[in-house]
Amino acid sequence: MLLRIFTAAFLWSTIGVAATYGRDVIWLAFLRSFTASLISLTARPSRRGLVPGLLLGGLFSAYPLAVVSAGVGTAAYLLYTAPLWTTAALALTGERPTRRELAAVALVLAAVGLMAYQSLSGALSPVGLLAGLASGALYGLYIAAARRLSMSGDEKAASLGAMPYTLVITAPLLLLRREPPGLEAVVAGVYLGIFGTLLPYKLFASAVKTVRGSRASVIATLEPVLAAVWGLLLFGQAPDSTALSAYVLITAAALLASLEGRPARGKFP
Numbered sequence: 001m002l003l004r005i006f007t008a009a010f011l012w013s014t015i016g017v018a019a020t021y022g023r024d025v026i027w028l029a030f031l032r033s034f035t036a037s038l039i040s041l042t043a044r045p046s047r048r049g050l051v052p053g054l055l056l057g058g059l060f061s062a063y064p065l066a067v068v069s070a071g072v073g074t075a076a077y078l079l080y081t082a083p084l085w086t087t088a089a090l091a092l093t094g095e096r097p098t099r100r101e102l103a104a105v106a107l108v109l110a111a112v113g114l115m116a117y118q119s120l121s122g123a124l125s126p127v128g129l130l131a132g133l134a135s136g137a138l139y140g141l142y143i144a145a146a147r148r149l150s151m152s153g154d155e156k157a158a159s160l161g162a163m164p165y166t167l168v169i170t171a172p173l174l175l176l177r178r179e180p181p182g183l184e185a186v187v188a189g190v191y192l193g194i195f196g197t198l199l200p201y202k203l204f205a206s207a208v209k210t211v212r213g214s215r216a217s218v219i220a221t222l223e224p225v226l227a228a229v230w231g232l233l234l235f236g237q238a239p240d241s242t243a244l245s246a247y248v249l250i251t252a253a254a255l256l257a258s259l260e261g262r263p264a265r266g267k268f269p
Contacts, residue, residue, distance in 0.1 A: 004203040004204070005203070005204060006222070007200070007203055008200035008201070008203040008204040009200075009221075009222040009223045009226065010222075010226060011195050011196060011199060011200040011203075012196065012200050012223045013076070013222070013223045013224070013225075013226035013227040013229075013230060014195070014196065014227075014230065015063070015067075015076075015192060015196040015227075016067040016072035016073075016075055016076055016227050016230065016231065017072060017227075017230050017234060018188040018191050018192050018196060019063070019064040019067040019068060019072075019188065019192070020067055020068065020072060020234075020235060021184055021188055022064070022184050022185045022187070022188025022189060022192075023068060023182075023184065023185065024177070024181060024182065024184075024185040025061070025064040025065045025068055026061075026173045026174065026176055026177045027174075027177060027181035027185040027186075027189060028064045028185055028188055028189050028192065029057075029060045029061040029064060029169075029170045029173060030167075030170045030171060030173065030174055030189070031181065031185065031186060031188075031189020031190060031192070031193065032060050032170075032189050032192035032193045032196065032197060033057060033060050033163075033166040033167050033169075033170040033171075033193070034167065034170075034189075034193070035189065035190050035192070035193025035194060035197075036163045036166070036193040036194075036197045036198055037163045037164045037166060037167055038193075039163075039193070039194070039198055040160040040161075040163035040164065040198065041164070042160075044161070046156065046157035046161030046162075048149060048157040048161070049156075049157040049158065049161035049162035049163075049164075049165055050162075050165050051145050052142055052145045052146055052149070052157065052158040052162040052165075053161075053162035053163065053164065053165025053166050053168070054165055054166075054168060054169060055138050055141050055142040055145060056138075056142055056162055056163075056165075056166045057165065057166035057167065057168060057169025057170050058134070058138045058169050059135055059138040059139055059142065060166055060169070060170055060192075061169060061170055061173060062131050062132075062134040062135045062138060063075065063079065063131075063135040065127070065128075065131040066078060066079075066128055066131035066132035066134075066135050068128075069125045069127045069128030069131055070124060070125055070127075070128025070129065070131070070132055071128070071231050071235070071237040072227050072228070072230055072231030072234075072235065072237060073224070073227050073228030073229075073230075073231040073232070073237060073239060073243075073247070074115075074124065074128065074132065074231075074237075074239070074243060075128070075131075075132050075135070075227075076223065076224035076227035076228065077111075077132075077224045077227075077228070077246065077247050077250045077251075078115070078129070078132025078133060078135060078136050079132065079135045079136050079139055079224070080136065080221070080223075080224050080250050080251075080253070080254050081108045081111070081112060081132075081133065081136035081137075081140070081250060081253075082136050082137075082139040082140035082143060083101065083104045083105060083108055083140065083253050083254065083256075083257040084104075084105050084108040084109065084112075084136070084140060084253075085136060085137045085139070085140025085141055085144075086140040086141070086143045086144045086147075086257070087101045087102070087104070087105050087140075087257075088105075088140075089140065089141050089144035089145075090144050090147070093144075093148065100256045100257070101256070101257060103253075103256055104252075104253040104254070104256040104257045105253070107249045107250070107252050107253035107256070108249070108250060108253045110249050111245075111246040111247075111249035111250045111253070112133070112246075114242050114243075114245055114246040114249070115129055115132075115242075115243070115246050116129065117242065118240075118242055118243065118246075123240060123242070123243075124243075142158075145158065146158035146159075159201060221251060221254045221255060224247070224250070224251070224254075225251070228247065
């Protein structure tokens with residue numbers, strides 16, 4: 001079962017690589033959404049999946065932009081600012097944050113401060129920073145929504161049942177693109193729909209049935225580490241000391257949030 005979690009983390013780490021090769025962020029978002037939605041129709045869509053689906057549609061749109069603008073590793077780590085947004089969203093619904101969660105939020109805020117400094121100094125694209133933070137916010141809010149649904153026994157509404165609703169966000173964006181997608185975008189988009197979304201989610205979801213959710217989430221934090229490695233090896237995207245410090249802070253925050261022992265849900269980076 002641990003191998004399934006490692007495989008899921010590996011596949012998620014390649015999302016940025018596929019986005020970099022595909023380049024056309026609008027077509028990538030739509031094709032990922034369309035492919036995942038088409039396959040997920042084997043399960044009955046749920047009306048309760050509307051909100052998670054809209055959040056995922058936003059995530060599918062923002063994350064490729066973060067990758068193209070900020071780099072594979074930085075985009076992945078900005079995605080993992082999600083604990084900040086998850087904690088805030090759950091607090092608004094009456095779920096009191098624990099000390100570990102508050103510590104994780106503090107670490108994330110420190111990391112965001114470092115990345116904002118990078119942006120102001122010209123070392124990080126402002127568009128990449130904002131798109132990355134938007135990805136983290138959407139991901140965090142999605143996790144919060146998925147957690148609420150799973151607690152009510154409707155876990156599929158946050159996964160397969162949410163996929164068709166992602167098109168509500170990604171399809172209208174095609175109005176901004178008059179040109180058809182290139183071959184690279186088509187291949188990358190289909191890859192993202194299957195190997196960056198549905199397959200790793202199924203592997204992760206099947207594994208956490210027998211592996212503790214906290215342990216599974218800790219292993220899944222390999223995703224941004226591997227993404228940074230791919231960025232360095234494939235595209236020469238070497239982080240400077242400030243970026244590395246931010247990476248360490250975000251990794252620590254993700255580990256703290258994972259060790260809290262709450263259910264691991266909603267892995268759709």
